[in-house]
Amino acid sequence: MTLHISQKEVFQAMRQIKHPEIKSRNLVELGMIPTVIVQGDRINITLALPSLDVPIKQELIDMVKQAVAGLAEGLQVEIDLTEMGEAQKVVFHNAFRAEMQVMPKSGVRIRHVLAVMSGKGGVGKSSITALLASELRRRGFKVGVLDADITGPSIPKMFGTHQQPEGGSEGIQPIASRNGIKLMSINFLLPDENQPVVWRGPLISRAIQQFWSEIAWGNLDVLFVDLPPGTSDASLTVMQSLPLDGIILVTSPQDLAGMVVRKAANMAAGLSIKLIGIVENMSYLLCPECGAKINLFGASHAGYTAERFGTSVLGYLPLDPLISTLCDEGNIEIYQSEIFKGITNLVIGQAQIEEREEK
């Protein structure tokens, strides 16, 4: 018995399958069904995934099988899983982000959104976010910082700001630092900074989305997003629902930190997000007594990581005890160093942040 199912009919059935997470698109449109081969009652379908370990893999396989089963009885379906090529991944992830993206308030105009990430905690993401924001502000740019670390927020303390944000007709107003950097952090909303935010993932994600969509950020040249450690809800939400221009990775010389940072880089690469470059923090310490250069965390691994991901090291920062003191005092904005100016120049170049005529 020949069942006379054509390749075209199979493709047509695949077009009926909406992606469970990208509900406005079907599997064919998303490039997930590159080939269909029909031989009598045997059908071979290639299912292309952005990564072979996507959590909804089985769900997709079941949907494909069910759609084919609906065409005729007795069909044998074989599904070959494959990973999308790089170009196809970009198309897929752009469709995904278009679906997930939350819109900012009307009237908000943000030219560049840069996330600062490391995967690893305690390597200085927040310090580097604050220093980059401060240096760009000093050069006349309009800058904001969205503190996406909901359970361990550092930004308010570093800038010495404690006000409660106020709502207005245009949305909730961010808090301005002394030099006019616009800040938003969960700690502004807590009666006591020592109060924990014991939330599971969905609430964390929603808070981050609201910091993007309900804050009257106004007109910004650059918004920095300070990510928490890890590659779970907060990072995923920022990468999926904010229009990121790219990610600045922060690492320390330790290979243990490097390993976790490479996890973060792999996550960003897997979601087709550009790496602006890597900042190695706490590279060394100059002894304040004798001037000796002390390698606190062993030899550097940043070059290896940068090469592996086709990006560059933006700079190597020493551990400067002054930074920690200024953070505790809420005075991070006044810190300047030649090394950091160089890093800022490279970020401006890599992220193509244009000089503004009217500052």
Added chain:
Amino acid sequence: MTLHISQKEVFQAMRQIKHPEIKSRNLVELGMIPTVIVQGDRINITLALPSLDVPIKQELIDMVKQAVAGLAEGLQVEIDLTEMGEAQKVVFHNAFRAEMQVMPKSGVRIRHVLAVMSGKGGVGKSSITALLASELRRRGFKVGVLDADITGPSIPKMFGTHQQPEGGSEGIQPIASRNGIKLMSINFLLPDENQPVVWRGPLISRAIQQFWSEIAWGNLDVLFVDLPPGTSDASLTVMQSLPLDGIILVTSPQDLAGMVVRKAANMAAGLSIKLIGIVENMSYLLCPECGAKINLFGASHAGYTAERFGTSVLGYLPLDPLISTLCDEGNIEIYQSEIFKGITNLVIGQAQIEEREEK
């Protein structure tokens, strides 16, 4: 019109309400309804919560209102929210944990479960977990380490272990370190340690529960749980579903770190979990050239935090570059120091880890 609803009837209705998260108990049993006052058709109910910002607050209020509405028409219900007293919180959280707890494999016997936490990343939780485990092992105790940091696991690299765990009739076997510490970490399950684990909260929680319930830990004196930064899914799952004896907090001198650590301490206190004490890491550095004592991260705030939470500082550890080198080499087990022996003594005392006759 008098409706003749008695206080007893209202309490009876409250007994019909199962707690949404502690399904085997009703609100009265859990001490959540301390008072009911009936005056004609007006009913005042006090609803006692373990914390005034529990996420299911509204759900509980609605359940109480609905239950009263079921008694008679036209009743006016007023609900006063209050926070439970400390003793009641302990009862409540014990019931909660009894409900949430996942059981270990049969044949597993673990005398003490101690979590190492900081809230903040990069202050040395994993190093201190590894050093405590190594020191206790050196003294003859049977020790395990459950790496609850799913997105940034450090334990395998520190111990230089890379095997794939194997299943057996008794469950999945943990990986033994050179000195016989039993280890379990997500990185043992990944083909490449640089591969990210891009999971949202529920999967993170499930992995941690499985590391507890499906691993053939055998007979252990102490299992250390190395927590990730933050007070979200991983920490919550460990605190709610593992029978913790207590928490060792790790901090650094920086007040910025201290603030986040105090969030963690507040979370533990809010869930009625004992604080064993605080270890301050990276307290200072001795210059290898001139011997000068350098305060890398400002003046210590650990004493302030300890006092605030009625616990003690277990010790102040210097930043020793050798630790970072040993971690990268996978040789953390060989590190010893007098300061760390003192910290271990205090942990043994505080957690009441008994000396074993047969080691």
